[in-house]
Amino acid sequence: MKNIFEPKQLDLHKLNLEDTRFRISEFFSSDRLVLSIKKIGLLHPLLVTLREGRFVLVSGWKRLSACLKLGISSAPVLILDEPDDLKAFLFTLYENLAGREFPLLEKAEIVSRLYTFGMAGSRIMKNILPLLQVPPTAFYLDSFLSLSKLDPIAKKAIAGKNLPFLIARMLVEFQAEDLERIIPLLLPLGQNKQKEVLEDLLEISKRKNVSPRDFLETPGIQAVLQSSKWPPVQKSERVRLALRRERFPHLTAWEENFQLALRELRWPRGISLEPAPYFETDDMEASFRFRDEREFRAHLRKLLEVSSRPEFQKIFIRPRRTSKSLEKN
């Protein structure tokens, strides 16, 4: 490291804002910072350095954004005299590490910048990932490098919805054209369902050799998406179910058949009847709650009555399957 000069006031127009080589934060709200600067001014100078005769911002993108919003034309800066990009970046990284936690995408940008500036993957893994609270493995290194290359629409969703690593990592598997269609579907759902949708879509497309976007263009899915009957959350839910049906055609046929049999039988309320998980065995479980002998007997009477109907047999019948469905896949 060479020198950091004393703070000085810099005309912000002299900053080359096109040069974003050191930038790690892209999606943020500067509203609170705007308020703070308005009230008490900018207390922490921006960190800049010289590249090709012009100033570039090393650290302080949020502060700069707030200043620009407020129409401030000059701000205090520290000038970093360091021609090596990697060293300059490490300077700002260590400075930031002390003061804050990095969100997922910023971690990805840090890893990607270090890699671009010439730090070896093994060094990033060993020395940097633990500092970012990321397990030091090749999988995470690759994942973070891929996250940094994600399409902006996906990045915006990750930042805006604070999506966890697991979901963000799944988005990496899709192309930008897929993500345009997937993200709006995903956002109204909770995280478990988001994961299910992404997993099913990816696996269907791998199995059928079609792109996710082409699969989402199929008439059944389009009918849901084009319909004006449902709000976004219901559309997403319907698409999720359609994907599940496609991904697990036999299992869903068995589940639907079982539910249909219960409906036809008018299965008594207050008594639950569950097949074994995934129908792994032929066992079923009937259960009910009761508070006294009278309730207990009432449930038993209902069970006896329902089991004496001819439709009762239907709950034991499973749909026949053929291998043809696989041939089609």
Place this chain on the structure above:
Amino acid sequence: MASLPYYPDKVYIDKKSLDFPLTKRILGHLDGVPQEIVPSPRRKQAILEAIRSSKDPIGEGKRILYLTVQKGRFVKPCPCTPRVIGCGYFIINLNLQCPLDCTYCILQHYLAEPWLTVFVNLEDLWHELDDFLEKHHRRAIRIGTGELGDSLALDHLTGLSADLISYFRGKANVCFELKTKTAGIGDLPAVQRPGNIVVSWSLNAGKIAGEEERGAPPVIERLQAARAVVKKGYRVGFHFDPLVRFPGWEREYEEVVRKLFQVIPASSIVWLSLGALRFPPALKKIIQARFPETKIIYDEFILGRDGKLRYFRPLRLELLRSVGEEIWRDGLAWKPRGKRAVENTLFPRLWGQDKS
């Protein structure tokens, strides 16, 4: 296309294993292959760390051979799935990992160290086996080496199968199995029939063998190797495991079963086992990362009670029933009759099938 015998890119030799005859035998076959003596656990960890930090530690590990001393026990009971009928099989851990690279291989997930390990302290093995067989002398024992690696894939370097065969030959209460996917049977000595040594092969549909079993020879070569072994006096076994669904699986499995009974006389076959593809969820992630082009993990798998992903039950049963029926028809020219007769006859005996 015949697959080539395996040679590592590098051999690491644990300092403690330097003086063992097996070390010398193996190194004698590896002239020209770079060798490094590993002087300490610390160096060993550093080498393992370097392998683990590569893009594909499992693939990288397969290119490296490590000779060391088995400090624990060589013989262990088969680690059967909990809550299923135990198979009563014992495994001999003489080598770990496998130079072949099957998409579905459980070792990718199961073994902690990615390199191929050979334990060279054979004297300790013979003593342990003596004690083990002494303890179990009243009981019929099935024992084999092919659980944590392929029994024959390193045989051209180690010559271990000949040693094991000469140890087990004539031990009346023991059935010793060498389990392989290779056709490398050159080092197997002729034996007297009917012997207690069984060489068994994993068989699969041509498409699966070709696309998902990297480094393994085509099924027909495995069958030709099996025929040659029968001629040497061995009895043979076949494992249709894992059976995999794919478009056209019925025809392809039918074809393999037909070929099996064309090439091998049914009277030399001591066992046939069937098992449908199953794997722990963690292995699925490994497969996705290592073999992004495979489709076999994207069928209808559900999470079984044992925590493994397995085909939804009717699909699983259809697969097992269909191949089981082929075996009956082609091999035995007889088939059990009656509703669910094949399942009822087969399933109680099937390896690791659910008790229920």
